[in-house]
Amino acid sequence: MTDPHGFSGMPNTGPLRGASVFLSASTPSPERSELYRRIPHAQVEVEDAVVALARAVFAHGGRLVLGGHPSISPLVAMVAGEYRDLTALEHARDDAKQPLVVIHQLDVYRSALPDATVRMAEWGLAEITWHETLPDEQRTWSRASSAYPRSMAAMRERMIAHPSIAGMVCIGGMEGIEAEYELMRSARPSMPIFVLRRTGGACDIIARRVDSSVRDSGEVRVIDDELLADLRLRLRRAEGEFVDAPLRYTPYPFIMTEVVNRIVRSR
Amino acid sequence: MIEPFAQAGIQVVLQLRRPNGSIVCRGYAGVPTARQALIEVVAAPGADRLAAELVAALDEELLLMPGASAVTPPCGGRQRGMYACRVHTDPEAAKVLVVVGDGETPIPSAPSVAKWRARGSDYSVVPVLKYPRAGGTTPLKIETLLPPELQLLQVALWFGSPREVVGDILAEAYVMPVDRRVFISYRRKETLELAEQLFEELSKHRFDVFVDRFRIEPGRDFQERLKDDLAHHGLAVILESPGLIGSAWVVEELAYMTQHQLGRIAVNLCGAPETPQVDPDLRVYVGMAELTQQSQPAATVQPEQRLLPATLARVVAAIIAEHNRSYARRRSYLMESLRAALAQRGITDQRLDSQGHLHVVSSAPGRGPREYVIWTNPRPPEVRDFRSAHRVCMGSTAPYPSTPYFQGAVVIPAAYQEARRHGDAMWLANRSAVALVDIGALDRLVLSIEQGADLA
Numbered sequence: 001m002t003d004p005h006g007f008s009g010m011p012n013t014g015p016l017r018g019a020s021v022f023l024s025a026s027t028p029s030p031e032r033s034e035l036y037r038r039i040p041h042a043q044v045e046v047e048d049a050v051v052a053l054a055r056a057v058f059a060h061g062g063r064l065v066l067g068g069h070p071s072i073s074p075l076v077a078m079v080a081g082e083y084r085d086l087t088a089l090e091h092a093r094d095d096a097k098q099p100l101v102v103i104h105q106l107d108v109y110r111s112a113l114p115d116a117t118v119r120m121a122e123w124g125l126a127e128i129t130w131h132e133t134l135p136d137e138q139r140t141w142s143r144a145s146s147a148y149p150r151s152m153a154a155m156r157e158r159m160i161a162h163p164s165i166a167g168m169v170c171i172g173g174m175e176g177i178e179a180e181y182e183l184m185r186s187a188r189p190s191m192p193i194f195v196l197r198r199t200g201g202a203c204d205i206i207a208r209r210v211d212s213s214v215r216d217s218g219e220v221r222v223i224d225d226e227l228l229a230d231l232r233l234r235l236r237r238a239e240g241e242f243v244d245a246p247l248r249y250t251p252y253p254f255i256m257t258e259v260v261n262r263i264v265r266s267r
Numbered sequence: 268m269i270e271p272f273a274q275a276g277i278q279v280v281l282q283l284r285r286p287n288g289s290i291v292c293r294g295y296a297g298v299p300t301a302r303q304a305l306i307e308v309v310a311a312p313g314a315d316r317l318a319a320e321l322v323a324a325l326d327e328e329l330l331l332m333p334g335a336s337a338v339t340p341p342c343g344g345r346q347r348g349m350y351a352c353r354v355h356t357d358p359e360a361a362k363v364l365v366v367v368g369d370g371e372t373p374i375p376s377a378p379s380v381a382k383w384r385a386r387g388s389d390y391s392v393v394p395v396l397k398y399p400r401a402g403g404t405t406p407l408k409i410e411t412l413l414p415p416e417l418q419l420l421q422v423a424l425w426f427g428s429p430r431e432v433v434g435d436i437l438a439e440a441y442v443m444p445v446d447r448r449v450f451i452s453y454r455r456k457e458t459l460e461l462a463e464q465l466f467e468e469l470s471k472h473r474f475d476v477f478v479d480r481f482r483i484e485p486g487r488d489f490q491e492r493l494k495d496d497l498a499h500h501g502l503a504v505i506l507e508s509p510g511l512i513g514s515a516w517v518v519e520e521l522a523y524m525t526q527h528q529l530g531r532i533a534v535n536l537c538g539a540p541e542t543p544q545v546d547p548d549l550r551v552y553v554g555m556a557e558l559t560q561q562s563q564p565a566a567t568v569q570p571e572q573r574l575l576p577a578t579l580a581r582v583v584a585a586i587i588a589e590h591n592r593s594y595a596r597r598r599s600y601l602m603e604s605l606r607a608a609l610a611q612r613g614i615t616d617q618r619l620d621s622q623g624h625l626h627v628v629s630s631a632p633g634r635g636p637r638e639y640v641i642w643t644n645p646r647p648p649e650v651r652d653f654r655s656a657h658r659v660c661m662g663s664t665a666p667y668p669s670t671p672y673f674q675g676a677v678v679i680p681a682a683y684q685e686a687r688r689h690g691d692a693m694w695l696a697n698r699s700a701v702a703l704v705d706i707g708a709l710d711r712l713v714l715s716i717e718q719g720a721d722l723a
Contacts, residue, residue, distance in 0.1 A: 030547050043546035048528060048600075052706075055680065059707025071525075071543055078526040082680070116522045233603075233610050236618040237276045237296060243336045245297075249596060251604035254611070257710040 014061030015264045020102065020164040021057050023066040023076070024180040025050050025171035028201035036174045039200040045250065046172040046199055047075060052252035053169055054079040056260045058100050065165060067156065067176070068105035068128075070114055077101050077120035084125055099127040104159045106151055108133040108141060131155040145176065153179075160184050167263035168193045169256075173202035181206055185220070192266050194223040194259045198250050221262075224255055277338055279329060279442060280354050282307040282346075283322045286315060290346040294338040295329045297619060303360035304440035305352055310367050311374040317397055317429070318367040324429040325436065331595050349379065361440045364392045368412055370399035376414035384416075392417065393439055398426045398580055421471075426584040434591050438473065447590060450503045450529075451478045452520045457508035457570055458536065464573045465504065468583050474590075501597065502530035502590045507539040507550075509567045527680070528645070530593025534582055536568040551585045553578055598623075601643035601706060605678055608713045624659055626673075631719030639716050643678045648703075652677065653695045660700035671700035674722045676712055678704045696723070 027046045028036040039045055054076050057064055064076055080100040103117065107130045120126040137148045145152050160168075160183055168184050168191055170177055181202070184191055197207035207222045228247070235245040276296035284290050284307060306325065310318035329335055346352060354360045364383045368374045374394070383390050394417045396409065409422055423432040434447065449469055453462045466478045503524045511517055521544045524531055533545040535552050557578035561569045574582060602625065606617055609627055616628040624642045631637070640659050644652060660675040677696075696703040702722040704712045715722055 041546050041548050044528075044549075047525060051526070051528060052604075055705070055707030056709075057707075059705055074522060075525055078522060115518060227611065228607075231607060231610060233606055234615060234617070235297065236616060237336075243297075245336070245606075247603050247607060248331065249600050249603055251600075251607040253601065253604035253706045253709055254608040257608065257707070258611075261710055 014059065016057060016060040016062030016166070016260060018061075018164065019166040019263070019267065020063045020065045020162065021053070021260070021263060022160060022165045022168040022180075022184070023050065023053060023064050023072075023171070024168060024173060024177045025066070025072050026069055026173045026176060026201075027071070028172055028174055032174055036201040037204050039198070042172065042200060047071075049171045049196055049199055049250075049252045049256070050075060051079055052256040053171070053259070055082070055253070056256040058083040060260050060264065062166075062260070062263075063098070063100050063102060063164070065102045065159065065162065066104070067152075067159060067180070068103050068109060068113075068117075073101075073103050073126075074114045074116035074120070077103070077117055077126040080125040081120065081123070099125055101126040102129060102162075103127070104129045104131060104155055106131050106133045106145070106148055106155060108138060108148065108151075112143070129159075131158065152176075156180055156183050157187070160187060165191070166267055167191065167259070169259060170195045170203050170206060172196075172199040175202070177202040178205065190219060192263060193220045194262075195220060196224045196255070197222050198224045223259055224250065227255055227258055277340060278303050279440070280305045280340060280352055281322060281325055281329065282352070283318060284309040284349075286310070288347070290349075290351075292340055292342070292344055292346060292352065293326065294340040295335055296338045297335045298329060298332055298442060300442045302441055303354055303357055304442055305354040305360060305362045306365060306436060306440050307349075307363070308365045308367060311369070311372065313372040314367045314369040314397075317369055321365070321367055321395065321429040321432070324433050328430070328433045328437065328591070328595075329442070331599075349383075358387070358389060360389060362386075362390045363436065363440045364390070365436055366392060366394050366417065368394065368396045370396045370412065373412050374414055374417065376416065380414075381416045391439055392420060393423055393436055394420055395423045395425065395429075395432050395436075397429075398424055398577075424580065426580045428584070428588065430591065431584045431587050434587060435472065447473055447594075448475045448501050449477070449586065449590065450520075451476060451506065452503055452511075452517055452524075453478075453506040454508050454511045454514050454517065455570075457510055458506045458568060459570050460573050461506060461536075461568070464579065465506075465582070465586075468579060469586065472583065472587060501594050502532065502586070504586055505531060505533040505542055505545060507533050507535040507542060509539050512540050512542055528597070530589060530597070532586060532589045537566070539567065549589060551582055553582065597645040601645055601678060601680075604706070604709065605641060605643055605712075608709050609716065612713050612717050614713070614716060620659070624656060627716060629716045629719055631717065634719035637719045638673045639722070640673045640675045641678060641712075642676075643706075645680070648677055648679055648692055648695070650695065653699045653701055656701045657699040673700075675699075675701040676704050676722050677701055678706055678709065678712065680706050 025046060027043045028038045030038060050072055054064060058080060066072065066076065083100060103126055105128055117126060121128050133148055133151045137151050156179065170181055184193060195203050195206050197203055210220050210222055233245050233247060234242040236242050277294035278298045278300055279295040280292055282290050282292040308318050308322050330337060355362065364380065366374065366380065380392055384392055394413060396412060410418065423435040425431040451462050451465060462478050466476045469476050521542060525544050531545050531549060533542060533550045535541060535550055537555050553574065557575050558568065558572045559575065562571055605625065609617060614627055614629050618626045620626060624640050627639050628636050629639065640656060642656055656675050656677060660671040660673045662672045692703055700723060
């Protein structure tokens with residue numbers, strides 16, 4: 001069956017081929033809600049935004065790069081499995097075998113990797129890049145990456161420096177997302193960055209800074225505001241007249257395909 | 268001349284009968300339903316406020332449906348006489364009388380109820396009772412509250428909010444699909460009785476409940492069955508007990524649910540560890556005092572324990588409310604992305620038909636207007652989905668033309684294009700007038716429509 005329009009979204013066939021999108025995402029926790037605004041059903045919203053981005057990137061031939069996160073990493077890796085026929089993968093050309101997801105992780109977390117992530121890596125859907133934990137930060141083990149600040153900073157610098165990264169998307173988040181955003185802005189100021197204000201958390205903070213600052217605008221787009229603020233949806237009734245039919249849910253699949261198209265155009 | 272009722276496009280009429288006998292009503296157009304419906308809500312003594320709350324909840328639910336809008340009926344929204352509404356003349360329309368009681372005051376016998384039911388098989392009655400006391404443990408003695416003509420009918424009970432019974436009423440009116448599906452994820456060794464209790468109770472509320480993962484046909488691969496069942500169930504109920512997170516089966520189920528964005532709600536038992544895949548806003552807490560007695564004292568839930576009646580009602584109410592919410596969201600979420608993407612490209616002539624298909628008209632330069640029919644499906648597409656859309660594209664009745672009247676497409680997550688299911692879906696797409704589109708490639712569909720291109 002041919003797919004002249006590219007509707008099936010099979011990998012290695014789209015305009016993002018050879019490029020990566022850097023994903024910076026997490027769900028703001030209820031305990032931190034005073035600083036990082038938590039929207040209703042925040043976890044569902046963040047997951048939906050992440051899944052929509054993953055599908056848009058993979059359907060256009062690209063890869064996702066992200067720092068390891070216990071719920072985001074396995075989710076992205078599993079979505080990658082939707083775009084790979086594992087049976088065919090075994091016999092595919094080398095460039096068709098390239099994992100769709102690259103997860104960066106401190107080596108102190110080797111034993112704590114989620115099973116789903118390990119499985120996806122074994123199947124060739126995800127690639128894990130391990131980074132050394134600095135010796136003076138190895139003394140005590142903690143699930144919280146904030147326990148390894150300098151190791152994390154070094155990992156992030158290497159992570160965002162990869163030349164294949166063509167764009168960054170920020171979803172929800174707390175300090176980690178703010179740190180990755182700042183790092184990208186200073187290290188690669190021409191990188192297009194897309195922020196989703198409606199996912200709350202760090203994105204809400206960044207979006208407010210973009211609203212009020214010259215420095216933070218330019219390549220940074222509060223993409224949900226841009227796309228949805230003036231969008232007017234109507235439906236025609238059988239007898240011909242139109243009625244307003246506004247959105248009830250944030251249309252992440254629409255937003256993310258638009259993000260991907262803008263990244264493609266910026267290359 | 269188009270009859271005023273039809274001209275207004277009204278598909279559902281919602282009425283509230285006031286104590287003085289007058290009826291106020293509101294019409295709804297654009298509701299995805301194949302037949303008209305009339306829902307009349309009447310309050311038993313002491314339940315006037317509850318009846319008004321229920322009408323407000325029904326109104327809210329109807330307006331949440333994609334494409335639905337409120338319309339003032341030709342009568343102006345006020346009627347005298349129980350059968351004055353135009354819908355009563357349509358034998359195909361569903362007419363539902365909802366009798367609301369406060370759960371404390373016996374509902375008196377009323378000849379009008381028997382008369383309603385006697386008018387035909389298109390007339391039905393739903394008794395609705397509010398559970399009277401929050402936190403109570405005494406079961407409701409329904410037989411003492413209902414008059415003889417309502418005794419044999421299934422009662423819809425609400426505990427905290429009338430939204431809990433909205434699904435039952437709309438299903439009776441054929442407005443919501445009757446198939447309400449729930450998957451219970453649990454640890455057999457710890458919560459078997461509780462899972463079976465929920466199975467029984469949810470089944471009474473017309474849910475199709477999958478509770479025992481070991482009921483799998485011989486020779487059937489567990490992974491495939493798991494995916495089939497989960498994908499077809501709109502909501503997962505996770506019974507959080509001490510050993511749940513460590514169960515390999517449950518980890519697999521939870522990962523799948525997250526990937527496929529299935530609705531999830533957790534029932535946390537006696538402070539058990541919380542599964543990270545469930546949003547904290549979607550968790551119901553149950554304490555030890557809300558469970559039946561243990562055979563031997565323990566700090567955690569025991570496999571023989573069940574929920575006490577009031578807690579069962581509370582938990583079931585939360586499950587129903589979350590099912591309705593997540594079901595509505597799943598139905599609308601993909602469609603709204605599609606509509607937004609089309610509108611952003613200037614394709615604003617959009618119409619939803621009674622089966623939820625989106626009809627769009629594109630006017631590409633040099634090609635003239637062209638109509639497309641698209642539907643979205645968060646579940647794996649089935650044969651009947653393709654048939655339905657194919658018939659619309661081909662003009663609904665045989666003999667079909669050699670080329671379709673409309674170009675058609677179904678938009679689904681790529682998850683349902685993998686392995687065996689992909690082959691089935693592509694086989695169907697090849698043999699119908701409907702293209703299969705991954706949601707990740709939404710922009711390509713929109714571009715093709717903008718250009719007035721063929722889709723298949």
